[in-house]
Structure formats: structure tokens, C-alpha cells
Amino acid sequence: MRPFDEDAMSVASGFSLAEREAVYHAIMTRRDVRSQFLPEPLPDDVVERLLTAAHHAPSVGFMQPWNFILVKSPTVRARIRDAFAKANEEAALMFEGERRQAYRSLKLEGITEAPLGICVTCDPTRSGSVVLGRTHNPRMDSYSTVCAIQNLWLAARAEGVGIGWVSIFHEADLKTILGIPEHIEVVAWLCAGFVDRLYDQPELSVKGWRQRLPLEELVFHDGWGRSER
Ligand SMILES: Cc1cc2c(cc1C)N(C[C@H](O)[C@H](O)[C@H](O)COP(=O)(O)O)c1[nH]c(=O)[nH]c(=O)c1N2
Numbered sequence: 001m002r003p004f005d006e007d008a009m010s011v012a013s014g015f016s017l018a019e020r021e022a023v024y025h026a027i028m029t030r031r032d033v034r035s036q037f038l039p040e041p042l043p044d045d046v047v048e049r050l051l052t053a054a055h056h057a058p059s060v061g062f063m064q065p066w067n068f069i070l071v072k073s074p075t076v077r078a079r080i081r082d083a084f085a086k087a088n089e090e091a092a093l094m095f096e097g098e099r100r101q102a103y104r105s106l107k108l109e110g111i112t113e114a115p116l117g118i119c120v121t122c123d124p125t126r127s128g129s130v131v132l133g134r135t136h137n138p139r140m141d142s143y144s145t146v147c148a149i150q151n152l153w154l155a156a157r158a159e160g161v162g163i164g165w166v167s168i169f170h171e172a173d174l175k176t177i178l179g180i181p182e183h184i185e186v187v188a189w190l191c192a193g194f195v196d197r198l199y200d201q202p203e204l205s206v207k208g209w210r211q212r213l214p215l216e217e218l219v220f221h222d223g224w225g226r227s228e229r
Contacts, residue, residue: 029157029198030153030154030156031162031198031199031203033162034109034164034191034203035113036195037110037113037162037195038195040115040193040194041115041116047116049159050152050161053154054068054148054155055148057147059144060140060143061127061133062127063126063131064126064144065126065141065145067123068119069118069119069178070116071116072115074112076117077112078112081111083177084166087169088168105207106207109168109191110164113193114192114193115193116192117189117190118152118188119178120188121180121187122145122185122187142187145187146188149165149188152190161192161195164190164192165189165190171185174189
């Protein structure tokens with residue numbers, strides 16, 4: 001018996017410099033988009049490539065727990081926008097004083113402006129009750145779904161498609177509007193549409209809400225809190 005099935009394993013051939021740069025370029029310039037969406041619909045082939053990128057994400061036990069509900073209907077998106085507005089008002093009241101004012105000044109969604117909404121869900125029952133790799137942490141299926149979202153987000157960057165993740169909802173409202181079964185988890189509402197410009201830095205950073213932390217403060221060596229190498 002051969003040690004590897006050579007038909008099933010391709011050789012790691014390496015990336016050219018330009019390909020390597022392209023990967024980092026997508027990562028560094030990806031943005032969360034709220035207000036720069038162009039109204040034209042996304043062509044089906046573009047959407048299919050984004051979903052294929054998502055579907056090639058890693059997943060615990062290869063369970064692929066995700067589903068993607070594509071929402072073009074303006075009526076449905078208006079209902080989603082109403083659900084956001086309700087939750088966003090509750091969120092504003094959780095901040096005090098000037099911070100509340102600042103919060104209210106932020107635009108935190110583009111649900112009706114973006115021509116496509118993608119509700120990404122996670123089905124914890126997708127491959128039975130005992131899942132390889134999820135046996136001691138049930139959240140691994142949600143984490144896998146987030147990996148799919150990040151794949152989609154990076155592929156979208158390369159396609160000139162902006163993505164905005166909106167999470168200011170009561171999950172129950174989204175489930176009611178979209179008819180999602182009780183046992184399915186809603187992981188994300190993504191606003192998707194072409195963009196012709198993007199912020200250079202996170203919009204929250206540009207607007208003074210919060211700045212990127214220095215990486216060196218986040219890296220420990222050989223144990224929590226140890227900054228010495
Ligand atoms: C899980 C999760 C949930 C949300 C977000 C992101 C993620 C990962 N983000 C986007 C977030 O604000 C943004 O990623 C950061 O501010 C960094 O900016 P860039 O993504 O680098 O542009 C986000 N943005 C927003 O305007 N409304 C929202 O409800 C959310 N929710």
C-alpha cells in the first residue's frame with residue numbers, strides 16, 4: 001500500500017509572490033461596509049463564487065453546519081430593518097451620556113441599501129449528535145460557520161463586493177421573519193452589494209469609537225500574560 005493516495009493529495013506547490021501579496025491585500029483591505037453599497041444587483045455567478053468560497057471553509061468534523069438564506073425581497077429586508085431598529089434602540093440605551101450620543105451617530109447596517117441580504121445559519125444537528133471535534137465544546141459548530149463567513153468576506157473583497165455583518169437583532173425576530181426552525185442558530189445577517197470605495201481603516205476607528213490594539217500587547221509566550229520570549 002502506498003503511504004498516500006496520490007490521486008487525493010495534491011502537492012503543495014507554493015504561491016508566487018504576486019499570489020501571496022494578493023492574499024494579504026484581501027485580508028488587510030477587507031472592510032465592514034454599512035453605507036457605500038451600490039444599488040445594482042449582484043450577478044448570480046458572483047454570488048455563487050462567494051457561496052462556494054464559504055462552503056470551502058474548515059468545519060468541525062467536516063460537518064458543514066451552514067445554510068445561506070439569500071434575501072433579495074425589499075419587503076423582507078424592510079422587516080429585517082425594523083427588527084434592527086428595535087434592537088438598536090435598546091442597544092443605545094445601554095450606553096451612558098456622550099457614549100450614547102456617539103453610538104446613535106454611527107451607521108451600523110445597510111440592510112435596505114444593499115441589494116442582497118444573506119442570513120447565515122448553523123444547524124447543530126447536521127451530522128448527528130456526536131460530532132468529531134465537538135465532543136467537549138458544543139460551540140465548535142458556530143465557530144465553523146464563522147469560518148465560512150470569513151471566507152465569503154475575503155472572496156467578496158476580491159470581487160469588489162462589500163459585506164456588512166449586522167448582529168444587532170433579537171434572534172427570535174429573524175427566525176420569525178425568515179421562518180427559520182427553532183433548533184437552527186442564526187449566526188449572521190450579511191448585507192452584500194458592489195462598492196466603489198472602501199474605508200482605509202475600520203469605520204469605527206475612523207469615527208473615533210475604538211482603535212486597533214497593538215498586536216504585541218496581545219501576544220503571550222509560553223503562558224497567559226507572559227510577554228518575555
Ligand atoms: C461577529 C461580528 C458582528 C458584527 C461585526 C463584526 C463581527 C465580526 N460588525 C463589524 C465590525 O464593527 C467591524 O468588523 C470592526 O469594526 C472592524 O472593522 P473592519 O471589519 O476591519 O472594517 C458589525 N458592524 C456593524 O456596523 N453592525 C453590527 O451589528 C456588526 N456586528
